[in-house]
Amino acid sequence: MKLEGKATMLRIHFGESDRWQDQPLYRAIVEKCRELDLAGATVFRGVEGYGASTLIRRSHLLSFSSDAPIMVSVIDAEDKVQKLLPFLDEMVAQGLVAISPVEVIKYVHQHGQRC
Amino acid sequence: MLTAGPAKKVTIYVGEDHKYHGRTVYSAILDFLFYRGVSGASVLRGVAGFGADHHMHTARVEVLTGNLPIKIEFIESPQKVEELLPKLHEMVGSGLIELQDTMVVKPSEASKKGASRPSVPALRREGKAKLMRIFIGENDKWHDKPLYKALVESMRANDIAGVTVYQGILGYGANRRIHKDSALHLSHDRPMMLSVVDTEQKLRAFFAILDAMVQQGLVVLSDIDVIRYTHDYSEGERRKEARP
Numbered sequence: 001m002k003l004e005g006k007a008t009m010l011r012i013h014f015g016e017s018d019r020w021q022d023q024p025l026y027r028a029i030v031e032k033c034r035e036l037d038l039a040g041a042t043v044f045r046g047v048e049g050y051g052a053s054t055l056i057r058r059s060h061l062l063s064f065s066s067d068a069p070i071m072v073s074v075i076d077a078e079d080k081v082q083k084l085l086p087f088l089d090e091m092v093a094q095g096l097v098a099i100s101p102v103e104v105i106k107y108v109h110q111h112g113q114r115c
Numbered sequence: 116m117l118t119a120g121p122a123k124k125v126t127i128y129v130g131e132d133h134k135y136h137g138r139t140v141y142s143a144i145l146d147f148l149f150y151r152g153v154s155g156a157s158v159l160r161g162v163a164g165f166g167a168d169h170h171m172h173t174a175r176v177e178v179l180t181g182n183l184p185i186k187i188e189f190i191e192s193p194q195k196v197e198e199l200l201p202k203l204h205e206m207v208g209s210g211l212i213e214l215q216d217t218m219v220v221k222p223s224e225a226s227k228k229g230a231s232r233p234s235v236p237a238l239r240r241e242g243k244a245k246l247m248r249i250f251i252g253e254n255d256k257w258h259d260k261p262l263y264k265a266l267v268e269s270m271r272a273n274d275i276a277g278v279t280v281y282q283g284i285l286g287y288g289a290n291r292r293i294h295k296d297s298a299l300h301l302s303h304d305r306p307m308m309l310s311v312v313d314t315e316q317k318l319r320a321f322f323a324i325l326d327a328m329v330q331q332g333l334v335v336l337s338d339i340d341v342i343r344y345t346h347d348y349s350e351g352e353r354r355k356e357a358r359p
Contacts, residue, residue, distance in 0.1 A: 042286035042306045106334035
């Protein structure tokens with residue numbers, strides 16, 4: 001895989017309890033990214049926040065029923081990222097999808113060779 | 116800060132059970148007033164009452180319907196009240212808002228404890244900068260030390276303005292390995308992201324060091340506008356003592 005110069009960063013924000021076809025939405029998105037052969041995807045869990053539903057999402061230490069905010073970050077060439085958008089339209093029922101331009105400085109594989 | 120002279124007194128009547136975006140209206144209004152810098156507000160709970168729906172609300176034990184009347188009061192300058200009213204209007208729902216002219220004879224004062232903190236306003240600095248994001252794995256090492264920790268130390272040593280390390284819960288990257296935080300196996304190779312902000316020049320100067328340290332991963336750069344809040348250190352010169 002090759003990734004250099006100008007690229008696009010896609011960030012998707014939603015809640016941890018959001019689901020897609022009987023699995024957590026964030027897992028479904030990461031699997032979709034792999035399926036589409038995107039360079040990478042990372043899921044982050046936030047501590048507190050509010051968003052599209054304007055409810056405060058908070059992960060409580062005591063209750064396991066938390067709905068923490070989740071952010072999935074995907075970076076690849078713009079045309080590759082665009083391929084993901086139609087699927088997100090379908091999968092993300094409530095949330096935010098944002099795109100921003102980035103410059104790739106380094107993208108390296110296991111054995112340290114540069115691409 | 117409220118000063119002596121003409122002012123407005125706002126009284127809002129709502130039900131204790133009324134909801135605004137999933138929480139009680141009165142706590143939502145109180146938070147709104149607090150964060151909009153209103154100098155003070157009180158919430159009072161009534162014992163019994165009725166409102167627009169002409170339904171009697173009481174606290175008698177035999178009637179457990181609840182939804183007691185709640186009264187929220189605050190006093191502010193006419194301009195401030197004018198600013199707040201549209202949002203309050205939206206928040207009260209079926210409740211009532213009353214506005215009265217009033218006269219502040221003596222404004223309340225902040226307690227001495229709060230006043231002892233220097234009220235130096237934060238300096239706001241804006242400008243163009245770069246945001247660098249580094250995606251690596253939690254288990255990546257650099258000289259037997261976690262790579263993310265080594266990177267933070269190295270940035271500190273190179274006077275980079277600031278860095279924050281985020282731990283992901285799931286992800287895959289350059290080597291197509293799925294990094295997962297799973298409760299069942301404690302292998303813990305979670306994805307990590309370092310977010311670094313500084314000027315382009317300083318970040319570019321750091322690339323050589325970064326190149327030597329990051330054996331696998333992704334580094335991206337994006338343009339950002341910095342809006343920074345800093346304190347004026349001229350009084351205490353706290354910065355000096357922070358730097359060994």
